Amino acid sequence: MTDQRPQYGEIATIEEQRRAAGLPPLDEVPPPTPSDSVPAAGARPGDPMTGSRPDAPRRRPVDRLVTIALLAYGLVNVVVTGLSYLDFPTAMNQMMSALGVDGEFTNFAQGKLWGTIASIVLVAGWSLTALLSVRRLRSGKVSWWVPLAGGAITLLVASICAAIPLMNDPAFIDFVAKTAGG
Template identity: 40%
Template sequence: MSNGSSDGSDSRRRPAYGEYATAEEQRARIQQPAITEALDHGLPPGAAVAPSEQPVAAASVRETPARTVDRLITAVLLGIGFVNVVVSVQSFFDVTSTFTRAMETMGIPGEFTNVSGPTGAAVWGAVAGISMVIGYVLTALVSWRRVRGGRRAWWIPLVGAVITYVVVTACLTVPVMADPAFQEYVRTMAS
């Protein structure tokens, strides 16, 4: 009586993960990596594996289409972020005109006058600009390290942008909230 079909092939399913290995074979594989390599290549436990038969290095196996797409998306997001930083940073050093236009657009009477002092637009605009540059540099470094380590990095530029914009918005809120015209507008709206 044969376990195979009439054409001589074996109809049993292939063993997976050593399920048909004897206890001795399992112990030998766990304790001696050389035996594991030999058995992986279908050789008897004492045989040496030729260098040409050794497994492919893990670094070359990891290069998959998904990893390439991740790298591409990460690079595109960092590129967009770089352009945004270059365009935005210079405007943070002259936010007084931006705040004046914003107040006119919102219908707030008066002119933005909180330019100097510890809560002034000159100080906090510069802090916002520097924060944006530092946020971008940190985001790019973390992204680069993750890509270099073979881990997914596409989400790092997105999280970095959100965190950076929260900090920048907080910096730009300080001079607006301390402006006398804006404070008067808030008081009249509250009453």
């Protein structure tokens, strides 16, 4: 005949298992306090004495605030600039007037195409920057620099898109020739 006795822990209650492991009964264990989850000053992640987990993201409230503020500023900038690029001839006429260029922007076909491309670049660049920033924030990594770098790269690419029709405009070409030559 085979022995029908249960193996260790098969039918033991939680209390019996705790007693066998040398732990106090559940009704004698004090409830956790909020300070139990906060590591002690000078604690290192993964330190067994403080109970902090090495994979837990570090809280950086200033980094979070700065990152969100830069993303919000960038979003406002993208909306305003993107809308102005969609009306490219008006934006270029204002810019040319501010520079003192005689004449008006007349390269409408290229202006419409490249203004639309520049607007799309702004939206795509901000979206990618926001995605990368949020991922870094969630993982607890320093992220304030991501909106700055993303904004600089996006601005560079959008400016190149805007410069293409401007550099092919007769009034602007004449202005550059006059200022370079004399």
